[in-house]
Amino acid sequence: MKRLLSIELQKIWKNRASKVLTITYFVLLSLLSLIASIKFDIGIFKFHLAEMGIFNFPYIWHFNTFIAAFLKIFLAVIIVSMMANEYSYGTLKQNLIDGMSKKELILSKFLTIILFAGISTVFVFVMSLLLGYSFSSYTEIGIVFSDLEYLLAYFVKLVGFFSFCLFLGVLIKRSAFALGALILWFMVEMISYAFAINNLKNTELVNKIYDFFPLMSMWNLIKEPFTRMSSVKNLQQAIGENSIKNYDVHWYSIVIVLMWISIFIFLSHYIIKKRDL
Structure with a gap:
């Protein structure tokens, strides 16, 4: 496994575009900390995100x-290009010839996906820990x-999304057509979801069905955190809205995405196995 991962990492690092995208991704992740510096003072109105509790433990994890x-999406481009370049540069056939x-x-591709997702998760963990202890x-x-x-x-x-990209x-x-297909599929899910909600008049049933769609199932893993903020809840109560929303990470949501990961990796192997390279 170490050998396979080493081969893939060398390919990525020797590709200038992949190297730039990887560095850009982690730089942008680091810039999340700049959210703490967003502050507006307009007369009596003061807006300071860090003081609104977004970096309070345990909310910061969410x-x-x-x-x-x-x-x-930055790493998604790398994952798609990683496969497309195998065909463009003939390295896929050469690797097979080499044994x-x-x-x-x-x-080897899946191990790279796991590595990218793992490093990203650790990076977010460390950054959140530092921000939390600074502002919580x-x-x-x-x-x-x-x-x-x-x-x-x-x-x-991340693993689910990158497996779909692979x-x-x-x-x-x-790569360009693959990314186009990704965007097209996203639009298909969103438009068909809106159409179903509008016509079936049964939001709960539609949500249960779409929970099994690839991108929607990934989206459902982490619910939006904004309406969970105390300031938003206080505002909702002030205007008479007392909506109850479950923000938990559900085990069945994880199982659904794991199912899609298995399907995507199986299909990727099946296509490569059957295709004349």
């Missing part, structure tokens, strides 16, 4: 993983390390 997940099996080929009003150990399931959900979400890269063979 907030940071939700925001950081939007940046996964690598088709199973090992897909395994609660620093008791029991509070600090509660709600860490959001990090697990973040990791699974599958598209294997299926389509051209």
